[in-house]
Amino acid sequence: MSWTIVARKDFRDAVRSRTLWALTAVYILFMAGFAYLFTLIQGTGAPPGSGQQEQAILEAADLVFFLLGPVALLIPLTALVIGYKSLAGEVESGSGKFLLSLPHTRLDAVIGKVVGRTGVLWLAILVGILVAMLVIVGLYDELAIATLGVFTAATLVLGAVYVSIAVGLSGLTNSTSRATVYAVSFFVVFEIVWDFVPNALYYVTDGSFFPPFVRGAPGVYDAPSWYHFIGKLSPTSAYSTVVQDFAGEGTLSLAAAYPEGLPIYLTGYAGLAILLAWAVVPLGLGYWHFREADL
């Protein structure tokens, strides 16, 4: 259980740095800021003078779906920044010689880093959401505690998954500059490029980039199942699937394309499984390299 000591040391180190406070400030501004912003834009779509603007009901559940996209950007960015130097930095600077001259295995070091830094990110996320809750309680008409709960839990899970990815990438190299390249590449590939991968494959098989919409459900593509599945493979789309499935009305918009019911691999459960894989595989590869590395 010596990873708990490493985790505590890591967390303590972060508490004393400006990282944690800067991070917490970012999340407060972000979560509470969006909660407030949402009160301003909600209902502005209604025709002016119709009286509906004042009557628009502010629902926290709507806020959650409004937040999904931005959160799916902020979590990867902050988690990668927190974690990308965690192992490579210790090796490069020589503080790893302290850590590993004490009785810790390299696995203890890896797990300790993931847990310690996840703790840092979770604290920032939780404080951010707590302040957002104050805004919601003060200004919103409906609280939707269950939806907020699912959103909070899923966001924490995504944070832990991304910290684990970052630590895994960090374990793949002994140099922080290469660790930076890995983190940036991961973000570009899985958070930016990935959105286009299903379309590129669709183009190869079908000759056009975009599938037609499902009749009567604009925005939902009538495409082969693999098209939908590949789109859900990145960590943040798996996260969105989870939140939409478990925090929504119980149905995904994608259900419109499957009158006989959604296949399991397109549901929130599949999203959870994909997140779990992301938590384990990159970290496993990073550990495997770190275990064999000369320090």
Place this chain on the structure above:
Amino acid sequence: MSADDRSPPAVDVSGVTKEYGDVTALRNLDLTVETGEIYGFLGPNGAGKSTTIDILLDFVRPTTGSATVLGRDVRRDSLAIRQRTGVLPEGFHVYDRLTGRQHIQFAIQSKGVTDDPDAILERVNIADAADRKAGGFSKGMKQRLALGMALVGDPELLILDEPSTGLDPNGAREMRSVIREENERGATVFFSSHILEQVEAVCDRVGILREGELVAEDSIEGLREAAGTGATLRVTVDAVTDDAVAAVEALPGVTDVRTSGTTITVSTTDSAKTEVLDAIETAGASVEDFSTEETSLEELFATYTQGDRR
């Protein structure tokens, strides 16, 4: 602690070679440190001292060969070894934002012992900096802090890599007295240095490493004896000839021959100066002047580590 004949050596390196790509850091190294002794691991920078220590701690893995520490295999039982060993690593970096006391506490928690952090900080003379962040420590203070971490848990073996780095002469003296105290407590001490005088003052035995190979291993007394009986002979001749050099090199007891201008410098294990002079004259050179001096321990070290190998 008296060394039991059957107890395993504290450190036992056998046939270890370590290659980094094309560079061979260690060449078939054999090294034994007996339980209870203070062993000085000497050699110039880059000789492979840190690589050897890194192998003992499983920081790097030997290309071939194996090693045990406290009777346990360094690769299989590294955790058990590090539990019973105190380490002052070389080229370490403190956790900038943790205080002096937090560093010691980290070591205490990691080893699962109940030492008093303040007593340890007192012992390495940085008690007044206990609550300051280590990032602001001077080089010498960081070195003391690292020594303090190594002392946590009264380890059976202390591995100290260049412990005097960054210490002023006073600090180096304190370091030596801590080493002696730890040894009297029963700890085996294995420490490396590139400076002979730091080793000479405390060590029972010395190994000299050069270009990845152990070129000498002896007690300080043994080395001193070798140094005391050896001598350096400086002969000025009219012209240095290959014949003369070859003739001197062929003499028994001659360990090193170097030439510079019209001077031939000869290291001998005994003061066979007439034989040397005779050999030069016989080879056809004419001796114009000569002087002899006893070899000091420093010169012996220099011969081992700098001279051309023969």
